[in-house]
Amino acid sequence: MNDSKNTRSRILDVAEELFSEQGIDRVSIRDITAAAEVNLGAINYHFGSKEDLIAAVFERRIVPVNAARLVALQTVRESTRKQPRVEDILAAFIRPTVECSGGKARGERAFSKLFGRCLSEPSPEVEAMLKRQFEPLVEQLESALMMALPKLSRSDIFWRLKFTFGALHHWHLTRDKFLPAGLDPGDVEEQIQKLIAFTAAGFQAA
Amino acid sequence: MNDSKNTRSRILDVAEELFSEQGIDRVSIRDITAAAEVNLGAINYHFGSKEDLIAAVFERRIVPVNAARLVALQTVRESTRKQPRVEDILAAFIRPTVECSGGKARGERAFSKLFGRCLSEPSPEVEAMLKRQFEPLVEQLESALMMALPKLSRSDIFWRLKFTFGALHHWHLTRDKFLPAGLDPGDVEEQIQKLIAFTAAGFQAA
DNA sequence: GAATCATTCATACGTTCGTTTGAATTGGTT
DNA sequence: AACCAATTCAAACGAACGTATGAATGATTC
Numbered sequence: 001m002n003d004s005k006n007t008r009s010r011i012l013d014v015a016e017e018l019f020s021e022q023g024i025d026r027v028s029i030r031d032i033t034a035a036a037e038v039n040l041g042a043i044n045y046h047f048g049s050k051e052d053l054i055a056a057v058f059e060r061r062i063v064p065v066n067a068a069r070l071v072a073l074q075t076v077r078e079s080t081r082k083q084p085r086v087e088d089i090l091a092a093f094i095r096p097t098v099e100c101s102g103g104k105a106r107g108e109r110a111f112s113k114l115f116g117r118c119l120s121e122p123s124p125e126v127e128a129m130l131k132r133q134f135e136p137l138v139e140q141l142e143s144a145l146m147m148a149l150p151k152l153s154r155s156d157i158f159w160r161l162k163f164t165f166g167a168l169h170h171w172h173l174t175r176d177k178f179l180p181a182g183l184d185p186g187d188v189e190e191q192i193q194k195l196i197a198f199t200a201a202g203f204q205a206a
Numbered sequence: 207m208n209d210s211k212n213t214r215s216r217i218l219d220v221a222e223e224l225f226s227e228q229g230i231d232r233v234s235i236r237d238i239t240a241a242a243e244v245n246l247g248a249i250n251y252h253f254g255s256k257e258d259l260i261a262a263v264f265e266r267r268i269v270p271v272n273a274a275r276l277v278a279l280q281t282v283r284e285s286t287r288k289q290p291r292v293e294d295i296l297a298a299f300i301r302p303t304v305e306c307s308g309g310k311a312r313g314e315r316a317f318s319k320l321f322g323r324c325l326s327e328p329s330p331e332v333e334a335m336l337k338r339q340f341e342p343l344v345e346q347l348e349s350a351l352m353m354a355l356p357k358l359s360r361s362d363i364f365w366r367l368k369f370t371f372g373a374l375h376h377w378h379l380t381r382d383k384f385l386p387a388g389l390d391p392g393d394v395e396e397q398i399q400k401l402i403a404f405t406a407a408g409f410q411a412a
Numbered sequence: 413g414a415a416t417c418a419t420t421c422a423t424a425c426g427t428t429c430g431t432t433t434g435a436a437t438t439g440g441t442t
Numbered sequence: 443a444a445c446c447a448a449t450t451c452a453a454a455c456g457a458a459c460g461t462a463t464g465a466a467t468g469a470t471t472c
Contacts, residue, residue: 007449023328025231028429039451044431046449120326120379122229131384158389159400162380163373170372171365173326178337183364194365201411202404213419234459245421250461252419 008046010036015057020113024054024121051125058118058129061100061111066137068096073140077147086148087200093141094168094196098188109176116173119165149203164199171195214252216242221263226319230260230327257331264324264335267306267317272343274302279346283353292354293406299347300374300402304394315382322379325371355409370405377401 014036018027029043029050036042047053072092076084097115118130138161145157152160171191179185220242224233235249235256242248253259278298282290303321324336344367351363358366377397385391 021328023231025229026328029431030429039449040453041432041451042449050430117326117328119376120323122227122232122323127383154389155392156400158386159377159397160404162377162384163401163404166374166376167369167372170325170375171368174368177333178368180364183360186361191365194362195369197411198366198369198408202408205403205407235461236459245419246423247421247462248419256460 007036007038007042011038011043011046011053012057012060015053016061016114017110019054019057020110020117023117024123024126029053054123054126055129058114058126059133061114062118062130062133065096065100065115066133068100069093069137070140072096073137073144077144083150084144084148086145086203087196089141089144089148090164090196090199090203093164094192094199097168097172098192112172112175116169116171119169120173145203152203160199160203163202167195167199213242213244213248217244217249217252217259218263218266221259222267222320223316225260225263226316226323229323230329230332235259260329260332261335264320264332265339267320268324268336268339271302271306271321272339274306275299275343276346278302279343279350283350289356290350290354292351292409293402295347295350295354296370296402296405296409299370300398300405303374303378304398318378318381322375322377325375326379351409358409366405366409369408373401373405 011032015027015032018031018035030040032053033040033042043050043053047056069092072095073089076088076092080088098112100111118126121127141161142154142157145161146152146154149157175185175191185191217238221233221238224237224241236246238259239246239248249256249259253262275298278301279295282294282298286294304318306317324332327333347367348360348363351367352358352360355363381391381397391397
């Protein structure tokens with residue numbers, strides 16, 4: 001068990017959790033190193049700078065998620081010769097964001113919030129990274145949706161996809177917040193099905 | 207023309223624009239006072255602290271918007287004896303967020319981004335303020351939606367409303383970002399209609 | 413026109429931030 | 443045992459932060 005790897009990955013895990021909980025700007029590298037029980041200099045040694053750590057934290061999650069999305073999308077396209085189902089396309093887009101979180105418990109929640117937060121982080125570096133990571137995915141998504149919904153204009157596809165992004169990420173970000181008392185939130189699978197049903201119906205609106 | 211009022215409102219305007227553009231945590235009070243061309247001490251003098259300024263900036267916009275939403279919602283309920291239309295309820299929820307922005311141009315964009323940002327700000331103070339400002343509105347919204355869609359469970363209403371929140375706020379936050387080249391974004395009215403149509407269809411999903 | 417109040421101003425305080433430095437420590441190789 | 447590269451460590455750096463202070467300035471009232 002390499003000790004360096006331990007330090008590095010412990011920093012990544014702690015940073016992910018703190019970023020998820022408080023947002024990037026409210027977490028100092030001293031917060032991270034203290035919680036990870038590593039030396040203050042460890043972040044700059046292993047990652048170079050705070051910005052590089054931020055990129056590493058987000059990319060560690062987003063890269064495999066978007067890769068899984070592209071694979072799932074390709075599967076949908078291949079399994080249907082003519083028109084893919086909207087639900088299947090949206091499921092290919094939505095499901096990997098929960099399935100790639102690995103274990104459950106608080107690790108899952110941290111990832112979920114981190115993922116939800118990434119689209120609302122005001123940092124220009126994060127925004128540039130998002131654009132890079134999401135561009136090919138959005139392209140494939142739009143193309144698949146145009147096949148599934150040939151009546152829709154490019155503009156309609158674009159905006160409805162944006163609404164879907166918003167619903168998905170807001171769900172990730174606040175799924176354990178603002179819960180009214182006495183309402184059973186149900187399990188994750190239920191919530192995902194609700195989200196897919198909601199957005200699929202939105203796409204199929206007249 | 208009271209000079210104090212000028213300073214106070216100039217601070218509010220500048221703070222709103224900077225918060226919208228960069229997020230709360232990335233804007234220092236020195237940024238604000240410099241852009242507003244007022245003295246560094248002006249913020250602490252007029253508002254007490256940065257936290258109080260933040261609250262003032264958000265509440266100045268959210269209070270009238272949520273008030274207008276409640277009025278519009280009441281109008282919908284009164285104009286229909288039995289079942290209100292889902293589209294009308296959602297319009298009562300969505301339209302005030304653009305109509306209360308006052309003038310157009312960059313002022314509107316600043317308000318729009320500020321509004322989109324408020325739900326994703328990680329500050330606990332902002333979150334507490336949101337809960338206070340949105341609780342009565344959400345109550346009315348859920349009640350009206352249950353009348354319009356009696357087949358839906360409370361849980362369904364809750365989650366679909368959350369998805370709607372996400373779509374609305376993400377639209378506000380990024381409506382001039384990630385626009386693909388060669389796509390006419392259309393005007394605001396078009397986009398709102400698309401959003402209402404999308405979410406209304408989502409609510410009416412089987 | 414003197415006194416009183418609200419506002420503006422320049423300046424400084426203490427804290428926290430990201431980063432750097434150079435020495436100490438570790439683990440593996442010869 | 444000696445060496446070397448990788449890693450950890452304590453300490454310090456300058457910059458930026460929110461806030462506080464007391465003197466100047468302006469307007470209002472008597």
